[in-house]
Amino acid sequence: MALTGVRVIELAGLAPAPFCGMILADFGARVIRVDRTKVSMTVDTQARGKQSVALNLKSPKAVAVLKRLCVQSDVVLEPYRKGVMEKMGLGPEDLLKDNPRLIYARLTGYGQSGSYAKAAGHDINYLALSGLLSMLGRSSEKPYAPLNLVADFAGGGLMCAFGIVLALLERSRSGQGQIIDASMVEGAAYVGSFMWKSRSLGLWNRPRGENMLDSGAPFYDTYRTSDGKYVAVGAIEPQFYEQLILGLGLDDADLPSQMSVSDWPQLRQTFTQVFATKTQAEWGRIFDGTDACVTPVLSLDEVLSHPHNQARGSFFKDSQGEISPRPAPVLSRSPAEACRTRDPFIGEHTRTVLKEYGFEQAQIEQLLSDGIIECNEAKARL
Numbered sequence: 001m002a003l004t005g006v007r008v009i010e011l012a013g014l015a016p017a018p019f020c021g022m023i024l025a026d027f028g029a030r031v032i033r034v035d036r037t038k039v040s041m042t043v044d045t046q047a048r049g050k051q052s053v054a055l056n057l058k059s060p061k062a063v064a065v066l067k068r069l070c071v072q073s074d075v076v077l078e079p080y081r082k083g084v085m086e087k088m089g090l091g092p093e094d095l096l097k098d099n100p101r102l103i104y105a106r107l108t109g110y111g112q113s114g115s116y117a118k119a120a121g122h123d124i125n126y127l128a129l130s131g132l133l134s135m136l137g138r139s140s141e142k143p144y145a146p147l148n149l150v151a152d153f154a155g156g157g158l159m160c161a162f163g164i165v166l167a168l169l170e171r172s173r174s175g176q177g178q179i180i181d182a183s184m185v186e187g188a189a190y191v192g193s194f195m196w197k198s199r200s201l202g203l204w205n206r207p208r209g210e211n212m213l214d215s216g217a218p219f220y221d222t223y224r225t226s227d228g229k230y231v232a233v234g235a236i237e238p239q240f241y242e243q244l245i246l247g248l249g250l251d252d253a254d255l256p257s258q259m260s261v262s263d264w265p266q267l268r269q270t271f272t273q274v275f276a277t278k279t280q281a282e283w284g285r286i287f288d289g290t291d292a293c294v295t296p297v298l299s300l301d302e303v304l305s306h307p308h309n310q311a312r313g314s315f316f317k318d319s320q321g322e323i324s325p326r327p328a329p330v331l332s333r334s335p336a337e338a339c340r341t342r343d344p345f346i347g348e349h350t351r352t353v354l355k356e357y358g359f360e361q362a363q364i365e366q367l368l369s370d371g372i373i374e375c376n377e378a379k380a381r382l
């Protein structure tokens with residue numbers, strides 16, 4: 001796989017960093033997650049393919065252990081607010097001194113500088129500061145965050161993984177590591193560059209929820225079907241819109257013009273009434289195979305059995321019977337291979353990893369008895 005041989009130390013975080021680590025593991029990297037000790041359960045639900053080492057980093061001896069792991073690794077990924085790693089003696093200066101080839105990825109909400117750098121926050125806060133949240137929401141409703149997708153994952157974990165791969169590529173020429181300052185505010189905004197760069201097209205010059213792509217246009221929206229499900233309509237171009245009208249059994253001559261914005265509410269009402277007359281499956285039989293840009297709104301469970309997704313293997317069930325999207329994108333010669341066995345227990349691989357990284361048995365036992373590390377391989381055998 002593309003990242004085979006790359007060794008990553010992921011410090012356990014909440015959601016963005018675990019997603020970044022999962023991406024790297026899916027594409028072949030060896031990802032060792034450093035967990036806290038005395039923690040009963042992990043919140044990392046994106047842990048497939050990772051190993052877990054449990055270290056009490058409040059102890060200088062554990063900091064020394066982590067430093068040794070980082071000397072022999074390519075990437076360290078830290079999910080804490082600004083200054084936390086430095087406080088533990090694990091800042092970039094500490095680690096890059098011992099390993100100048102190390103790629104030090106810092107995934108935060110607000111970045112390593114600025115007045116918010118040390119503030120707590122979550123996806124919605126970063127999305128708000130990015131400017132994008134102000135554009136999300138239906139007309140006359142308050143802005144809403146689309147799950148924690150945009151800042152945590154698109155602008156956070158994924159953007160950080162992108163930065164790590166860029167730094168790995170650059171290191172192949174320079175031989176040097178570097179620091180990645182991945183701010184979720186900036187990552188989210190960068191993902192949303194189109195919103196700024198398309199303003200000249202007049203795409204966003206109306207209030208929130210009244211523009212073509214923000215639920216204002218009736219031909220770019222969702223509609224409830226007679227069985228209580230929904231379909232998504234994205235018939236933007238006139239030639240596709242024409243097929244939508246045909247499929248709905250309407251006559252274009254009886255309708256206002258597609259781009260007559262003042263008539264959009266009336267057009268939406270007409271579409272709402274017509275879509276409510278048939279089930280989602282019935283509309284699928286009418287629109288599948290056409291360019292009307294109409295698709296079923298599938299649930300997280302329904303995606304697995306949809307013929308298109310099935311034909312591509314876009315989703316899979318792991319050994320625990322859990323559905324997951326397959327890694328994207330698909331590389332023709334070195335595709336990702338998502339691990340399908342269970343996630344690691346906290347500390348399951350502490351002993352194995354420390355042995356591999358050169359710690360003697362006696363050292364490991366001493367660290368264990370001093371409470372510096374936790375070894376839970378036994379749990380894995382239960």
Ligand SMILES: C[C@H](CCC[C@H](C)C(=O)SCCNC(=O)CCNC(=O)[C@H](O)C(C)(C)COP(=O)(O)OP(=O)(O)OC[C@H]1O[C@@H](n2cnc3c(N)ncnc32)[C@H](O)[C@@H]1OP(=O)(O)O)[C@H]1CC[C@H]2[C@@H]3[C@H](O)C[C@@H]4C[C@H](O)CC[C@]4(C)[C@H]3C[C@H](O)[C@]12C
Binds near residue numbers: 110
């Ligand atoms: C995980 C579910 C989904 C969450 C998504 C949510 C919407 C997000 O946006 S996540 C993104 C959060 N932001 C960032 O990641 C940006 C960068 N990080 C930060 O800004 C901060 O880390 C922080 C604000 C996220 C958290 O701040 P905090 O003060 O807690 O920590 P830091 O300042 O960063 O310092 C870290 C400290 O930890 C020490 N440390 C680190 N490693 C070790 C170690 N190995 N050993 C010892 N010590 C270690 C380090 O030294 C620092 O210590 P100091 O502070 O002393 O310096 C979640 C959605 C719902 C959640 C569940 C719900 O809330 C109920 C339960 C609540 C319960 O309290 C926890 C379990 C829950 C089940 C909870 C679980 C999950 O959080 C959820 C499922």
